[in-house]
Amino acid sequence: MVKCILEIQNLSVEVSGKRILNNVNLQIPEGEVHVLFGPNGSGKSSLIMALLGFPAYKIVSGRIIFKGIDITSLPTNERVKMGISVAFQNPPVIRGVKLGRILSYLMPDENKIGELLVKVKFPQSFLERDINLGFSGGEIKKSEILQVLAQNGDFIVLDEPDSGVDVENLRILGTIINDALHGRSALIITHLGVILQYINANMAHVLMNGTIVCSGSPVKILGQILNEGYAWCEKCPQVKTMRCEL
Amino acid sequence: MSTSKDDALRAINKPAAYGPDLDVNQYSRQPKNWEPCPISSLPKEILERILEVGVLPERENRAASFFQIDHSVIFRAVQSLFEDKVEIMSAREALEKYDWLKDYWWKIVSVDTDKYTALAELAWDQGYFIRIFEDQKVTMPLQACLFISTDNLNQNVHNIIIAEPGSEAQIITGCTLHSSVQRGLHVGITEFYVKEDAKLTFTMIHNWAQNFDSRPRSGALIEDNGVFISNYMCFKPLKSLQMYPVAYCRGVNARARFNTIIYGTGTSYIDVGSKIVLQNEGCRGEIISRAIATDEAQIYARGFLQGEHGNTKAHLECRGLILSDKAIIYAVPELMAKVQGAELSHEAAVGKIAEEQVQYLMARGFSRSEAEALIVRGFMDVSIFGLPKELEREIQRMIDITTERAL
Numbered sequence: 001m002v003k004c005i006l007e008i009q010n011l012s013v014e015v016s017g018k019r020i021l022n023n024v025n026l027q028i029p030e031g032e033v034h035v036l037f038g039p040n041g042s043g044k045s046s047l048i049m050a051l052l053g054f055p056a057y058k059i060v061s062g063r064i065i066f067k068g069i070d071i072t073s074l075p076t077n078e079r080v081k082m083g084i085s086v087a088f089q090n091p092p093v094i095r096g097v098k099l100g101r102i103l104s105y106l107m108p109d110e111n112k113i114g115e116l117l118v119k120v121k122f123p124q125s126f127l128e129r130d131i132n133l134g135f136s137g138g139e140i141k142k143s144e145i146l147q148v149l150a151q152n153g154d155f156i157v158l159d160e161p162d163s164g165v166d167v168e169n170l171r172i173l174g175t176i177i178n179d180a181l182h183g184r185s186a187l188i189i190t191h192l193g194v195i196l197q198y199i200n201a202n203m204a205h206v207l208m209n210g211t212i213v214c215s216g217s218p219v220k221i222l223g224q225i226l227n228e229g230y231a232w233c234e235k236c237p238q239v240k241t242m243r244c245e246l
Numbered sequence: 247m248s249t250s251k252d253d254a255l256r257a258i259n260k261p262a263a264y265g266p267d268l269d270v271n272q273y274s275r276q277p278k279n280w281e282p283c284p285i286s287s288l289p290k291e292i293l294e295r296i297l298e299v300g301v302l303p304e305r306e307n308r309a310a311s312f313f314q315i316d317h318s319v320i321f322r323a324v325q326s327l328f329e330d331k332v333e334i335m336s337a338r339e340a341l342e343k344y345d346w347l348k349d350y351w352w353k354i355v356s357v358d359t360d361k362y363t364a365l366a367e368l369a370w371d372q373g374y375f376i377r378i379f380e381d382q383k384v385t386m387p388l389q390a391c392l393f394i395s396t397d398n399l400n401q402n403v404h405n406i407i408i409a410e411p412g413s414e415a416q417i418i419t420g421c422t423l424h425s426s427v428q429r430g431l432h433v434g435i436t437e438f439y440v441k442e443d444a445k446l447t448f449t450m451i452h453n454w455a456q457n458f459d460s461r462p463r464s465g466a467l468i469e470d471n472g473v474f475i476s477n478y479m480c481f482k483p484l485k486s487l488q489m490y491p492v493a494y495c496r497g498v499n500a501r502a503r504f505n506t507i508i509y510g511t512g513t514s515y516i517d518v519g520s521k522i523v524l525q526n527e528g529c530r531g532e533i534i535s536r537a538i539a540t541d542e543a544q545i546y547a548r549g550f551l552q553g554e555h556g557n558t559k560a561h562l563e564c565r566g567l568i569l570s571d572k573a574i575i576y577a578v579p580e581l582m583a584k585v586q587g588a589e590l591s592h593e594a595a596v597g598k599i600a601e602e603q604v605q606y607l608m609a610r611g612f613s614r615s616e617a618e619a620l621i622v623r624g625f626m627d628v629s630i631f632g633l634p635k636e637l638e639r640e641i642q643r644m645i646d647i648t649t650e651r652a653l
């Protein structure tokens with residue numbers, strides 16, 4: 001059996017005293033791309049925050065094992081250095097901190113930054129922009145992908161990379177993401193699954209009310225959700241088979 | 247008619263509207279004597295200090311220089327390239343040379359404002375006079391340094407800056423002291439005259455000491471289409487600093503802008519405001535201030551926009567960052583419109599470093615302290631000030647030096 005790059009065991013998380021994730025179990029084998037579906041407010045982004053160890057997302061029980069190491073109590077930057085790269089859904093504005101400053105920290109080679117800019121079709125002047133200040137919805141997606149590429153981790157997490165992106169940019173981002181996933185593992189959150197036109201995903205999971213209620217083939221699950229809505233997931237059987245080992 | 251002296255005498259015990267009231271008699275009026283000399287031949291210690299306030303020892307990179315230590319003017323010269331564009335001299339020299347200068351003396355700042363303006367009249371210790379000639383564009387910055395070398399000294403300077411019609415210049419003024427100086431009082435009167443179509447960028451950097459008091463008093467008068475930009479920075483601890491410079495946009499389309507960055511450390515008591523009065527058609531004003539308070543510093547960040555004419559517009563943006571539980575920032579933005587058509591607005595925000603921002607940067611691999619340093623530095627980003635690129639780089643360099651040490 002292949003190794004797990006990520007294994008989340010019985011994870012329960014609270015934010016300001018409110019339970020947001022309940023006994024979440026998730027395994028992602030090395031080299032696989034998994035998709036996470038779920039209604040608004042079901043806890044998808046929170047799962048990412050907990051994976052990164054943001055202190056507001058208090059782990060009340062469970063463990064997170066990454067590359068065989070228990071990272072449940074590691075600070076965020078140490079987890080990230082182990083190879084987790086996340087593109088956020090709603091990244092904060094930081095006045096005076098330029099996109100270029102972050103990119104050059106992640107990727108000291110200026111030429112490589114230039115190449116990445118060309119890839120996402122960002123003008124050079126974007127490097128001088130305060131991070132996320134006045135960025136359009138699509139520009140946020142691009143900037144996040146850009147940073148994930150520069151981070152060069154081997155486990156990529158994309159929180160709704162396809163929401164609010166126009167057709168042209170979706171093609172650009174889809175292609176870039178597909179390239180980036182080559183030889184890497186990933187967890188991708190999407191509502192409508194449009195990004196799946198560009199990438200091959202191995203497995204999908206559905207998160208409802210803070211719990212993973214079903215797992216299975218991405219195409220099949222997406223089809224059912226689009227046809228019947230999330231109500232379908234409530235009756236779908238939970239997949240319990242082990243797909244990888246620690 | 248009463249003379250300035252009479253007015254000053256009446257105001258000598260008048261406390262300032264803001265800031266702790268000082269007993270001006272507690273300071274010494276006995277300066278060290280300094281003979282004139284080139285800046286570069288001053289003691290190494292002094293040269294190191296002045297670099298931190300933007301004053302360069304070499305003449306090549308400044309169009310003109312003025313240097314005062316305690317009560318003595320030790321240097322003043324215009325680079326030969328700029329001799330027909332600008333003049334620089336001590337205020338006393340200028341008053342002797344130009345009879346008309348008295349029409350500019352105490353005309354924007356009133357001598358009886360408070361005990362500090364009164365002191366500057368009654369115990370006046372030089373200061374500088376700078377005039378940029380009509381239609382002359384001075385491409386290189388001018389510099390002035392007011393230095394204190396004697397502990398517990400009281401230094402009272404009165405500066406006059408005149409930008410004649412159509413002229414353009416940038417002036418950097420650095421005020422600092424010798425490392426042996428712990429206490430003292432600096433009173434600086436500065437009156438700016440920005441005439442028709444002139445543009446003046448004035449950058450003042452203060453570096454004082456733990457037990458030092460500073461009371462600058464500045465005013466600017468801006469004529470038709472004139473532009474006045476004032477940048478003020480203070481990064482080092484001091485006992486107390488209080489100032490509230492005002493710009494009167496008197497001419498049609500006159501513009502004024504105040505940019506302020508304060509970094510309050512130790513037990514500093516800092517009360518800094520900026521005021522813009524819009525007095526004519528098309529006037530525009532902008533006040534941008536950034537205050538950072540750490541340790542037990544107290545910062546009052548004030549701003550006042552006054553609209554006295556229709557079709558005028560001004561905005562005030564005041565942001566404060568608190569880095570310690572014992573530090574305090576009071577942001578006091580005020581707007582006063584006296585007529586219709588004066589469009590005044592403000593935004594003020596004071597808070598701690600946003601945890602969400604730290605988390606985001608940590609998710610990019612920065613450690614917590616690296617992330618915080620990056621955010622603080624970003625908070626003091628001078629690129630929003632709209633300065634000439636070269637000046638912007640110089641100021642950024644000074645901020646980097648200071649924050650590197652502070653963080």
Ligand SMILES: Nc1ncnc2c1ncn2[C@@H]1O[C@H](COP(=O)(O)OP(=O)(O)OP(=O)(O)O)[C@@H](O)[C@H]1O
Nearest residue numbers: 015020038039040041042043044045046047056089
């Ligand atoms: N920092 C927080 N403070 C308070 N509540 C939070 C916080 N983070 C998440 N929540 C709450 O937790 C629940 C799950 O939010 P989360 O953002 O994880 O949902 P999501 O599945 O990503 O939804 P969407 O599809 O809309 O992005 C929501 O009810 C949300 O309001």
Ligand SMILES: [Mg+2]
Nearest residue numbers: 044045046089
């Ligand atoms: Mg979400």
